[in-house]
Amino acid sequence: xxxxxxxxxxFGEKCPVRASLALLSGKxxxxxxxxxxxxxxxxxxxxxxxxxxxxxxxxQELNMLVENKLVSKEVYPQIPPKVxxxxxxxxxxxxxxxxxxxxxxxxxxx
Amino acid sequence: xxxxxxxxxxFGEKCPVRASLALLSGKxxxxxxxxxxxxxxxxxxxxxxxxxxxxxxxxQELNMLVENKLVSKEVYPQIPPKVxxxxxxxxxxxxxxxxxxxxxxxxxxx
Numbered sequence: 001x002x003x004x005x006x007x008x009x010x011f012g013e014k015c016p017v018r019a020s021l022a023l024l025s026g027k028x029x030x031x032x033x034x035x036x037x038x039x040x041x042x043x044x045x046x047x048x049x050x051x052x053x054x055x056x057x058x059x060q061e062l063n064m065l066v067e068n069k070l071v072s073k074e075v076y077p078q079i080p081p082k083v084x085x086x087x088x089x090x091x092x093x094x095x096x097x098x099x100x101x102x103x104x105x106x107x108x109x110x
Numbered sequence: 111x112x113x114x115x116x117x118x119x120x121f122g123e124k125c126p127v128r129a130s131l132a133l134l135s136g137k138x139x140x141x142x143x144x145x146x147x148x149x150x151x152x153x154x155x156x157x158x159x160x161x162x163x164x165x166x167x168x169x170q171e172l173n174m175l176v177e178n179k180l181v182s183k184e185v186y187p188q189i190p191p192k193v194x195x196x197x198x199x200x201x202x203x204x205x206x207x208x209x210x211x212x213x214x215x216x217x218x219x220x
Contacts, residue, residue: 016212016213016214016219016220017208017215019215019219021211023219025135025136026135031128034127093214094214096210096214097207098127099210100207101126102127104203104204104207105125108200109126109130110125110126
């Protein structure tokens with residue numbers, strides 16, 4: 001036990017779990033990544049898919065995801081404006097985490 | 111795309127990812143589960159291992175984890191009191207999620 005503790009402590013600020021959680025532990029973050037998944041989604045579709053999220057929170061989360069390079073946003077200059085979101089290469093790499101959340105939920109919660 | 115959307119929407123409140131996140135998306139939740147891991151940990155060890163967490167937040171999180179049956183708590187009636195935490199059978203099943211977080215962090219963040 002002591003050994004294991006020391007290994008985890010040794011990571012300190014470099015702990016990979018901590019680093020991932022700093023990026024992904026928002027209440028809605030992984031849910032949004034899960035819903036976009038391998039799709040190209042318009043804002044309205046995403047809003048319907050992530051049921052229960054407020055407009056303000058969704059916009060805030062999407063901005064954060066774009067800033068952190070997990071999601072890319074394409075704005076088409078047309079009327080009405082069309083905005084599409086998709087996962088970046090980095091964002092796609094979070095899907096195995098989402099898969100494990102789904103598996104845990106299916107087996108134990110729903 | 112539309113099909114996939116409908117599949118995800120169909121889960122509604124039964125969405126397994128949503129259910130898992132309701133349980134696990136706290137800022138410190140998965141970090142604490144990761145640190146306890148397969149160990150038996152005393153409160154003080156846990157406090158040192160989860161660097162940066164406040165005493166109040168750690169106690170609150172541990173109570174939540176015990177209430178949700180992810181962690182079991184054993185109090186030994188001695189002086190000074192000894193309190194040990196370990197993952198329950200359900201808690202151990204979250205470790206594959208933590209593993210994916212670690213893998214993502216190692217490959218992309220740290």
